[in-house]
Amino acid sequence: MNSIVVKNLYKTYAGALQPTLQGLSFSFPEGKIVGLLGPNGAGKTTTISILCGIVKASSGEVTVCGLSQDASHREQVKRVMGIVPQQIALFPQLTAYENLVYFGNLYGLKGKSLRGKILDYLEAFGLEKAAHKEVIKFSGGMKRRTNIIAAILHDPELLILDEPTAGVDVQSRSMILRFLREYNAKGNSVLYTSHLLEEAQQICDEVVIMDEGKVLVQGEPGILIQTLNECRNLEDVFLHYTGEAVRD
């Protein structure tokens, strides 16, 4: 089964002169780590927001784990998908533990099993000593790791992350990437965006390179690099397709 199918997606924001998505199409089978890559303004966050049901497409189709992303499947989609937004979505005055209880409750998780799960994840993400500290006192990396735990408490089979490694130190980044690999090794699918192409080359089974609301190319990083003679790495492939011009 395909984990995500995006077909001929268009999105024009209210008042915008140009469409942000212009016939975007891609799909990938379950069990992969996929990188959605593109320059600033390419439409990555818009695509993710439509996949998550936060933004409505102007036209086109989206299927997530075999479920169409429409009002009739909203609850089912919520169960199979975990979302880690670009902006930290935590209550700063609450502790990490209190935040995670809140997010667990949103997914109907409660009691001993939720408490046990939270403590296990806090330990796995190196946050056990900070469990009862207010999030406002956390570093960027600690907030980012807590944000990821909030998205996986309900064991989603598809995890979508918008720039999960942006602005964190090398140690947090390495922990987040190791987690993504382990989560994927359990059979789950991961779609994530990043501007760090070396990282995407290391971790992704496939990448989708998009620009101006359209897919330019999709494939395995190694194969994309081999196919183009002049390219030594994914960054070269990215520049080959998206060009050198700086974006607004």
Ligand SMILES: Nc1ncnc2c1ncn2[C@@H]1O[C@H](COP(=O)(O)OP(=O)(O)OP(=O)(O)O)[C@@H](O)[C@H]1O
């Ligand atoms: N809510 C909105 N209203 C109007 N325009 C928007 C809105 N959100 C995004 N856009 C526009 O859509 C385009 C694509 O934005 P989007 O955030 O999806 O790109 P992105 O690829 O995620 O970029 P970045 O790498 O900078 O995060 C941009 O030109 C942006 O200004």
